[in-house]
Amino acid sequence: MKKILMAILVTSVASFAFAHSGGTDSNGCHNDRKNGGYHCH
DSSP states (O other), rough: OOHHHHHHHHHHHHHHHHHHHHOOOSSSEEEEEEOOOOEEE
């Protein structure tokens, strides 16, 4: 059970980390072209 939970955790963290492939400014922010607006990570 622990291995399954760890796999789920690693997968969700990895997908969040790669949600934005870059394009952030010096503050770690960028324009959200899909939803509009500007947000930071």
